[in-house]
Amino acid sequence: MNILILGSGGREHALTWAVKQNPKCDRLIVAPGNAGIAQIAECATLDIVDGGAVAAFAEENAIDFVIIGPEAPLAKGVADRLRDAGFLVFGPSEGAARLEASKSFTKEICDAAKAPTAGYGHFTDAEAAKAHIRKNGAPIVVKADGLAAGKGVIVAMEEQEALDAIDDMFGGAFGGAGAEVVIEEFMEGEEASLFVLVDGEEVLSIGTAQDHKRVGEGDTGPNTGGMGAYSPAPVLSAEIEAKAMSEIVKPTMAEMAKRGVPFQGVLYAGLMIKDGQPRLVEYNVRFGDPECQVLMMRLGAQALDLMQAAAEGRLSEAQVNWANDHAMTVVMAANGYPGAYKKGTEIKGLDAIADDSMNVVFHAGTKAEGEKVLATGGRVLNVTARGASLQEARDRAYAMVDAVDWPGGFYRRDIGWRAL
Numbered sequence: 001m002n003i004l005i006l007g008s009g010g011r012e013h014a015l016t017w018a019v020k021q022n023p024k025c026d027r028l029i030v031a032p033g034n035a036g037i038a039q040i041a042e043c044a045t046l047d048i049v050d051g052g053a054v055a056a057f058a059e060e061n062a063i064d065f066v067i068i069g070p071e072a073p074l075a076k077g078v079a080d081r082l083r084d085a086g087f088l089v090f091g092p093s094e095g096a097a098r099l100e101a102s103k104s105f106t107k108e109i110c111d112a113a114k115a116p117t118a119g120y121g122h123f124t125d126a127e128a129a130k131a132h133i134r135k136n137g138a139p140i141v142v143k144a145d146g147l148a149a150g151k152g153v154i155v156a157m158e159e160q161e162a163l164d165a166i167d168d169m170f171g172g173a174f175g176g177a178g179a180e181v182v183i184e185e186f187m188e189g190e191e192a193s194l195f196v197l198v199d200g201e202e203v204l205s206i207g208t209a210q211d212h213k214r215v216g217e218g219d220t221g222p223n224t225g226g227m228g229a230y231s232p233a234p235v236l237s238a239e240i241e242a243k244a245m246s247e248i249v250k251p252t253m254a255e256m257a258k259r260g261v262p263f264q265g266v267l268y269a270g271l272m273i274k275d276g277q278p279r280l281v282e283y284n285v286r287f288g289d290p291e292c293q294v295l296m297m298r299l300g301a302q303a304l305d306l307m308q309a310a311a312e313g314r315l316s317e318a319q320v321n322w323a324n325d326h327a328m329t330v331v332m333a334a335n336g337y338p339g340a341y342k343k344g345t346e347i348k349g350l351d352a353i354a355d356d357s358m359n360v361v362f363h364a365g366t367k368a369e370g371e372k373v374l375a376t377g378g379r380v381l382n383v384t385a386r387g388a389s390l391q392e393a394r395d396r397a398y399a400m401v402d403a404v405d406w407p408g409g410f411y412r413r414d415i416g417w418r419a420l
Helices: 010-020 051-060 071-075 078-084 103-113 126-136 159-170 238-258 291-299 302-311 390-403
Strands: 002-007 027-032 065-068 088-090 120-123 140-144 153-156 181-185 190-199 203-211 214-216 220-223 228-231 264-274 277-284 326-334 359-363 366-369 372-375 379-387
Touching (some): 002 010, 010 302, 010 359, 010 379, 051 078, 065 078, 088 264, 088 302, 103 181, 103 238, 103 277, 120 126, 126 140, 126 159, 126 181, 140 159, 153 159, 153 220, 159 181, 190 238, 190 291, 190 302, 203 238, 203 291, 203 302, 228 291, 228 390, 238 277, 291 302, 291 326, 291 379, 359 390, 379 390
Parallel strands (some): 002 027, 002 065
Antiparallel strands (some): 120 181, 140 153, 140 181, 190 203, 190 264, 203 228, 214 220, 228 326, 264 277, 326 379, 359 379, 366 372
């Protein structure tokens, strides 16, 4: 098969790494890719939110299967444009992608499906939103309704912080994403992620993970896109996972199908777990980042077969073959992230790190300049390892981190602390 993967981050490097191992894969192109991806696949310059351009590129390169990595092209209907042009695609339609692109839409679906989630209010007016906050007090959660690159969620522990978030959102801090807001009750518990593949009808669990959203050790400081993750997540026991599937995921998928927007692709359910009961925090309609990195590390070559089965409506025939293993990824980020950070700093030492089925450095925000690897993003590297135990995976990951020579970056030393 000739395969095209859309995206340029650590998630797409992990997808590329897994897909490349499958003997079905003849030619692999990633658009636009990054310095790490370029070492194992062809990279192409392409506007990935322009469905017409992506379809034309796929036609020119005789692509058999397109895997869409990030949320932006899904929300823009790129999957629909490709399907209309006759391509096999892994990723939901624009209508189904609203499960991530609109927080208020997700809440409405959850209400209809009777899926347990946080109580909420939906607002298009700043003063009404502030009145709701004053009435309910803090802690409280303020979310930009639309896509805000993982940054449009404020968990306000003080009332003033929530009121300031309303000013920021309606003031344009998150662009069009903040023109409407959803305000939710604060849910206590431990958060973890459940990943499922869906083919429009069938739903197949492909693993659990837990990430660390806050920038500082001990889960302190501002939220980020994720500073590290591990899989499996011990808090998501088989019993709780079964409950999440029967009470949250499957009713949601049935409601979407009932509305004429069946879901196909990967659904990531962020869950808050307390006293054995899962409640939905949010849905994402693509693999999480950095959770994808630990999932792909554990799935390997079979990831392509599973994604293809979902795209072809054959999930009832598919099964996941798990090794009894663990994986961990540690994010190395540019100094200053998630605030202002410097781009273009050089990263050394990567050549000395073994790259095999147990140890991989996935690139998230890098570019090659001659022989040099330069940092171009906030989250720059995902140092990822497998082990027979979580402790072994952690020890391997941090040994690799210590081999990276990059004064322009930082990382957390406590990834996995909740489980360990």
